[in-house]
Amino acid sequence: MKQDIETAIADRLNRTIDALMPAIIDIRRQLHRHPELSGQERETAAMVATRCRDLGLEVRERIGGYGVLATLTVDDTLPWLAFRADMDALPIHESGPSSDYSSQVDGISHSCGHDAHTAILLGSIHAVTQLKDQLRHNIAFVFQPAEETCVGAAAMLGEKLFGDIKPEQIYALHVYPYLPAGSIGIREGAMCAAADMFDVEIKGRGGHAARPHECTDVVLIAAQIIQALHHIVGRKVNPLHPAVLTIGQIHGGHAGNVIPESVSLSGTIRSLHPEVHEEIRTRMDHIIRQTAEAWGATATFTLRQATPVLINDSNILHHATGIFEQFIPDVNMIEIQEPSMGGEDFAEFLHDIPGCLFRLGTGGGPETRYPLHHPNFDIEESSMRSGVAAFTALALQ
Numbered sequence: 001m002k003q004d005i006e007t008a009i010a011d012r013l014n015r016t017i018d019a020l021m022p023a024i025i026d027i028r029r030q031l032h033r034h035p036e037l038s039g040q041e042r043e044t045a046a047m048v049a050t051r052c053r054d055l056g057l058e059v060r061e062r063i064g065g066y067g068v069l070a071t072l073t074v075d076d077t078l079p080w081l082a083f084r085a086d087m088d089a090l091p092i093h094e095s096g097p098s099s100d101y102s103s104q105v106d107g108i109s110h111s112c113g114h115d116a117h118t119a120i121l122l123g124s125i126h127a128v129t130q131l132k133d134q135l136r137h138n139i140a141f142v143f144q145p146a147e148e149t150c151v152g153a154a155a156m157l158g159e160k161l162f163g164d165i166k167p168e169q170i171y172a173l174h175v176y177p178y179l180p181a182g183s184i185g186i187r188e189g190a191m192c193a194a195a196d197m198f199d200v201e202i203k204g205r206g207g208h209a210a211r212p213h214e215c216t217d218v219v220l221i222a223a224q225i226i227q228a229l230h231h232i233v234g235r236k237v238n239p240l241h242p243a244v245l246t247i248g249q250i251h252g253g254h255a256g257n258v259i260p261e262s263v264s265l266s267g268t269i270r271s272l273h274p275e276v277h278e279e280i281r282t283r284m285d286h287i288i289r290q291t292a293e294a295w296g297a298t299a300t301f302t303l304r305q306a307t308p309v310l311i312n313d314s315n316i317l318h319h320a321t322g323i324f325e326q327f328i329p330d331v332n333m334i335e336i337q338e339p340s341m342g343g344e345d346f347a348e349f350l351h352d353i354p355g356c357l358f359r360l361g362t363g364g365g366p367e368t369r370y371p372l373h374h375p376n377f378d379i380e381e382s383s384m385r386s387g388v389a390a391f392t393a394l395a396l397q
Contacts, residue, residue, distance in 0.1 A: 009134055009396065010327045016127050017388050023126070024388060025381050027051075028119035029101035035089030035108045035115070038146040041066040044087045044118065048143045051122055055129050057141070064155030068143040071165070072128065074135045082140040082167035082353065083391055084346060085121035086114045086147035096376035097367065111377040113175035113362065118143060120173070120360075120384050124391035134396050140165055142349075150195060150306030153348035169316055170355035171394055172346045173387055177369050179334055179361030181380035184324065184390060187336040188317055191357050192310035193242070193270040194277055195343025196303055200225065200288055204297040206261035215259045216296045219252055222263040225299075226250075228287045236283055243271040243280060244341050270341045272309055310347035312356035320356060320394060327393035331386045334361070342372070360387045 036044050045066040049059050052070035060069045066087070094102060094109035103109040110116075125141055140162065146152030179185050202225070204216030226247055237243045245267065252263030269284075271277045285301050292299035324333060336359060346357050363369045364380030371377070 006326060013127070013131065013327060013389065013392055013396065016130050017123070017385060017392065020123055020126050020388070021385055024119050024123035024384055027122055028115050028381065028384065031115035031118055032101045032110050033104045035103055035105055035110045036087075037091060037108060038088040038149040038152070039065055041087045041145045045143065045145070048087070048118065048122065052125060052141070055125055057125065063161055064145065064152060064157070064159050066145040067152065067156040067161070069161060070125065070141040070143070072125075072132070072135075072139045072141070074132065074138050078136060078138050080140055080165050080167045081137045081395060082142060082162070082170040082349075082355075083121060083124065083395075084142040084144055084170060084172040084349060085117040086144045086152065087118050088114055088146055088148050088152070090148055090373060092373065092375055094375060096370075096378055109375070109377075111374060112148065112372050113377070113379055114147065116175050116362070116379055116384055116387070117173065120387035121391065123384070123388040124395070127388060127392040128395045131392070131396060136397070137395065139395055140167055147345055150197070150343055150345045153307075153345040157348060167353050170349050170353045171320070171358070171391065172355070173358040173360045173390065174344065175362045175372075175379055175383075176359035177363040177371060177377070177379070179359055179363060180332065181361055181364045181368070181383040182386045183332040183334050183361035184386055185334050185336045185359030185361060186317060186321060187312060187339065188314050189311055190272050190309055190339040191312050191336075192339060192344040192347065193244075193272050193341045194274070194309045195306045196269045196277070196281070197266070197306050198269065198284070198304065199264065199266045199302040200299060201262060201264045202292055202297050202299045203262045204295075206259050209257040209259055212259060217259050218263040218297055219260065221292055221295050221297050222250065222252065222265060225288055225291050226265065228291060229284060232280055232283045232287070236279060237276055241271065241273045241276045242339075242341060243269070243276050245269045245280065268343075270343060272339060307343045307345040308347045308351075310344050310350065310357060313350070313354040316354050317356045319397075323393050323397050324390060327396065328386070328389045331389060358390065360384075
């Protein structure tokens with residue numbers, strides 16, 4: 001009898017999601033056309049809030065910036081679940097093949113798939129409200145700003161996101177072009193690396209390029225610092241402990257025949273071990289200051305601790321995979337063998353709430369296998385069905 005009931009619920013879940021898919025794809029395309037950078041998600045958040053209110057949810061806005069919390073209360077005595085999606089885009093000019101949903105904002109695009117995350121969570125809300133009679137939990141839906149700058153989650157939590165609500169579990173997903181479209185990637189333990197951002201400013205004495213002896217050449221000093229920083233991971237970090245140091249931005253000067261007075265550079269460090277992270281930070285500070293001083297310049301090193309290691313809760317992960325096998329057995333689950341060195345500030349939520357992050361395979365043909373943050377990045381839109389089905393099944397647990 002129980003199995004018959006579960007089968008009937010699963011059939012109803014799948015029929016509901018199939019009917020919603022055209023609308024979910026339309027939402028994703030609307031968001032893709034109008035991307036907004038981290039901390040600027042005003043229109044995206046307004047659209048999310050409106051749709052949630054139209055579906056009968058209670059909505060709070062402007063949490064930690066443009067964050068939105070939509071809650072579905074079935075019974076005040078029931079426990080709470082939480083689901084999270086991020087909304088922000090990247091300062092990347094979209095250069096893939098033109099389509100009717102291409103970004104209409106020059107220099108900004110959803111090259112990390114957050115448009116799909118938002119559309120999937122909104123689609124899940126649509127599905128859950130139609131299956132409300134089967135719910136045994138109250139549900140909190142979190143739409144987070146500023147994930148790409150790794151400040152949105154902490155900002156929302158800092159403004160008492162959940163208030164008196166105490167979710168027992170929290171879930172999120174991230175699109176992943178390296179997995180087949182529609183599959184779900186799972187991993188126990190560390191899923192994403194700790195990530196810091198850093199800025200360096202080197203100040204010296206500018207002057208004529210023909211008289212370098214009268215100057216303090218900050219361009220040359222910056223080059224030496226960059227070379228030295230890249231030796232940290234190769235020579236001061238245990239090779240069995242993964243770590244990455246990348247400098248992605250450098251600015252200095254305005255003419256080829258002028259030595260500038262200052263140069264600035266920015267980058268990120270990633271690791272999976274706290275002791276490695278601290279070693280890298282210490283070495284960076286020493287190298288930057290000592291190198292600048294050796295040539296008569298000054299340097300400031302500003303470190304922004306962005307997000308901790310994201311560790312999936314083993315019990316929650318096993319519980320979730322059991323639910324997937326029960327309600328969406330046709331979805332292919334793939335065990336991910338290695339963690340990502342990418343940062344993900346969903347880790348902030350996992351400090352106090354057990355939960356896990358899944359990967360949603362979005363790779364179809366060659367046009368949807370570009371890596372995250374690539375100007376040609378796109379997804380196989382049919383894959384969103386598995387994301388909606390996963391969230392909805394978890395809501396029905």
